[in-house]
Amino acid sequence: MKNFIQLKKNLKKDFTDLRDIKVALLGDTATQFLKQALKGLGHDYGIHLNIWEADFNQIERQVLDPSSELYAFEPEIVILFQSSHKLLSKYNKTTSDQHLSFAENQINAIEDLYANITDNIKAEIIYYNYPEIDDSVFGNYANKAESSFLFQLRKLNYELMLLAAKKPSLFLCDLSSIQNQIGKASLFNPSVYINTEMVLGIDALPQIAARTISIINGLKGKIKKCLILDLDNTTWGGIIGDDGIENIEVGSLGIGKAFSEFQQWVKKLKNRGIIIAVCSKNTESVAKEPFEKHPEMVLRLEDISVFVANWENKADNIRQIQQILNIGFDSMVFLDDNPFERNIVRENLPDVLVPELPEDPANYLEYLYGLNLFETTSFSGEDAKRTKLYQIEAERVKAHKKFTNEDDFLKNLAMTSKVEPFTPFNTPRIAQLSQRSNQFNLRTVRYSESDVEQMANSEDYATFSFTLEDRFGDNGLICAIILQKEDPKTWFIDTWFMSCRVLKRGMENFVLNTIVTFAKENNFDFLKGEYIPTPKNKLVENHYKDLGFEYQKPYYILDVNEYADKKSHITKQETK
């Protein structure tokens, strides 16, 4: 990781072609270095953080005044940094009878800030939680004394998590966890604090900036979705082909413990919705054996979405995995103990993230924890099912091969779709797809849960969500449409995105049939579509043209009165 001086040098680089993100930064201590670290590191991530920095200690003034510079700037992201030091000095100034309710009062004030910001502008809020300061007034007894500062600070951090769980636009940046990792001596430098009113140590800035930017990237849809594992000496100790199943190291003995714990971590990621793939230089049957038969293996074949074991080069194999999964290379992480393989993949697929695993497997986990690879800004029940979905996709690919005729294949799938407006139940999944869909996404406007909620309740919008089920299984919610009333005759298709795992099923036709019917029933004449190109959505470049829309630069128009329903093998599920 670059140090702060190196990040600062980035500030002189050219930001013109980078994606512009408007960020407001407000702190109760001086934030100039944090601003420079964020902006400098942003350059390395290919984004231009256009940061407006509030004057020192102006949080309340800026947030509570609707005509403030903060709101005039119209940021997409608001970063609020209230420091543990200011918290402590507030605590010191309150009378002891108020110490018991100190955290509660603080959390109410923070909730108030949140409410004010979200009432005034549409922005996501990043709030730093509080790294611990133990003022040692009570010693260990602070843990038993509810009125102690330590007790109240920890309570406040807990309350912040509860608040964030409730508020869709509130994201916590875990400064406290960073302090646990790098130590208080690095996070906080007393002499810098005394001389500048800055509380963050210079050596801690790059890490804090990285954690902050990973939230911003997550909000903008840049997240890791897939973990690709090498097997020998990465997933277990030893070489399966040479050592045999009885001799590989996994389990409670010796270094086996390191691999077991590593596998448990991978399993948790899988349960969170990260796709797990295997890419190994091995004979396939030999490589699969431990997954099937070794009693101490934590990972089993059902945890792996795509299993590639052969003697080809790993870059080609990862290309193959990418094709099956249909996700970007930049959303993949590849773990391999062998520096040679790592370099081949890095050279050929520069977008794939390839961490420099430590030599000693005992250090794998701590190293990987520190990288914070799998940031996310949403989590829904669907995530946990993803592995199954991709496995089913692999079965479908096999079934497809048996039918020479596309129509027969689709008919045979017996597809049904549940069509519903946005509801509180599907809102998290829709917001998540909005963040994640890159390829089949016509305008790539990202919406948060609160945006989705607002549109669902607005008269000016009509919203549709689609599921897709077939005889192999349920794909869940895979497509969303947002129509915006442009005039009494025209619906503008504000959003049309679809999960790529249901491509080539005729879903597009079914969706269009559905919204044309809706438009006709409500006496509208036109649907108006728009394609906004991004580096990733070339797939749908001709989407509207192919569906019969007429191009009227830069929009595509469809007269619904002249529309005849398109062929589709999907039937609508009746809703009760």
Next chain:
Amino acid sequence: MSRNEVLKEINEIFIDTLDNQEIVLDESTQAADIDQWDSLMHVLLVDAMEKHFDIRFKSGEIQNWKNVGEIIDSIDQKSNN
């Protein structure tokens, strides 16, 4: 280490930290003589010098140096102990 050697090393630190190849320090150089040397940059310079010489300045010293010569005094004093 002689004062001159310390001066040379500090000069390198200034060039790197302030990202300005043209800085030439002598003992009488003051903050006002160098554009980028403001109070914020001062913090980074102090941090870089502390790391380089493996010493810790006192908060009082950091705010009271009048010129580069006095910085060298502080470093000298700490490295000799």
